[in-house]
Amino acid sequence: MLTVLTDFKSPYAFVANELIWSLEARYNIEIDWLPLSLNIASFAGSATKSEKKSSAPSGNRSDRQWAVIRYAYMDARRYAENQGLTLMGPRQVWNSDLACVGLLWAKRQASTRGQLKDFMDTCFERFFKRQFAVDSLDAVSGLLEEAGLSIDGFAEFAASEGMAEHLELQERLLDKGCFGVPTFLVDDEVYFGREHLARVCWHLEGAKGDPPLKAYPWLGEEGSWEPA
Amino acid sequence: MGARLATGIVHLAVDPADVESLMAIRASSIWASEYSIPLKIWPFQRELGNPAADVPLGDTSMERLKARRALARANYRQMEEKRAREYLGLPPAFVVEAETGERLAAWLFNESAVRESMAGIWPEFEKLLAEYGCNPTAEGGVNEWSAEQGEINQVLVDRGIYTTPSFLLDDHRFVGIGHLLLIRACFLGEALRD
Numbered sequence: 527m528l529t530v531l532t533d534f535k536s537p538y539a540f541v542a543n544e545l546i547w548s549l550e551a552r553y554n555i556e557i558d559w560l561p562l563s564l565n566i567a568s569f570a571g572s573a574t575k576s577e578k579k580s581s582a583p584s585g586n587r588s589d590r591q592w593a594v595i596r597y598a599y600m601d602a603r604r605y606a607e608n609q610g611l612t613l614m615g616p617r618q619v620w621n622s623d624l625a626c627v628g629l630l631w632a633k634r635q636a637s638t639r640g641q642l643k644d645f646m647d648t649c650f651e652r653f654f655k656r657q658f659a660v661d662s663l664d665a666v667s668g669l670l671e672e673a674g675l676s677i678d679g680f681a682e683f684a685a686s687e688g689m690a691e692h693l694e695l696q697e698r699l700l701d702k703g704c705f706g707v708p709t710f711l712v713d714d715e716v717y718f719g720r721e722h723l724a725r726v727c728w729h730l731e732g733a734k735g736d737p738p739l740k741a742y743p744w745l746g747e748e749g750s751w752e753p754a
Numbered sequence: 755m756g757a758r759l760a761t762g763i764v765h766l767a768v769d770p771a772d773v774e775s776l777m778a779i780r781a782s783s784i785w786a787s788e789y790s791i792p793l794k795i796w797p798f799q800r801e802l803g804n805p806a807a808d809v810p811l812g813d814t815s816m817e818r819l820k821a822r823r824a825l826a827r828a829n830y831r832q833m834e835e836k837r838a839r840e841y842l843g844l845p846p847a848f849v850v851e852a853e854t855g856e857r858l859a860a861w862l863f864n865e866s867a868v869r870e871s872m873a874g875i876w877p878e879f880e881k882l883l884a885e886y887g888c889n890p891t892a893e894g895g896v897n898e899w900s901a902e903q904g905e906i907n908q909v910l911v912d913r914g915i916y917t918t919p920s921f922l923l924d925d926h927r928f929v930g931i932g933h934l935l936l937i938r939a940c941f942l943g944e945a946l947r948d
Binding site: 565567568569590593594597600601604605700703704705706716718719720721737739 | 781812816819820823824826827829830833837914929930931932936
């Protein structure tokens, strides 16, 4: 059993998405995807960037926080380029609770894994092309529909039961020690970050022998893994 | 001094008191040797603490969230360090005390200044770890650095290095041990294949 925590506004979750999905076919499993909505302002400060390229971003980030954020985007972009993905930095700090509730809804509504994957893929791809407002009910509903999922009752779900479930889930995940994405929960172990994928595979293969070193694998020529 | 960060060489910035750095020394030493990649390993004074601490005070719920998240992060880091110690075959309570850290840092600095490459250096470094010893009850950290070490530290900072372990190859920076595949691809000019 593999549980993966994700958030549509995380560049690291974005560049890991396709790789993690490939585990379903590789190990004939169904991943339990759970939303972990990062409260970025709580750990990286807040910032807003206007559309003018020359203007400096405003906000309360320290130099150290900017160094971490800038590195994170540079790093994630390398891996996005490997996969032919477009990764544009957001112009503001977003609240993705609503999109996360969309994921909870998609899990309920999807009759195939493909529908769930389509919804997730599209959320990520559009967000990082600055074409998807993760805090917009209309936008989330639109992507659910695009993935072939019913949106009958979604607005009500998002305003009540769904949001309550999501917020309660955030508390439980924090209690469990989960604070970032992607996070992998497997065999009672917690792994934060895509560099642990080789080790996650090791668990899924029965944890035989020594665990592998952390690595950032990416899809090979034939879609195979290239662990270290 | 900048010439010490020559191009075409993988530079690794480490803090010998940081278990993840020790893991990086071991892994990159083997990796560089296996693939004939020139490697220099420099001691680096990382900025300790969680950048989240720089967030201005918020309301009660925000402060509660910050505290809980910081605790979760700290616990996770401890778990990661435990995994790193297991990988290195170090005892669970292993800590590099300040004096040992300084000696290891000085050794790395001197070796990196004179050797063309430190590929395959792990067995030598591991012997030093054992020789210098560690104090399981002492607090970790490196307190004093020589002026020369301070200079190379600043060169690394100027190149965008802020934590350990970090790798530098020409204009590419990589934080953490997880990028060896990509660093090798960069070294071979095969990076960022689309």
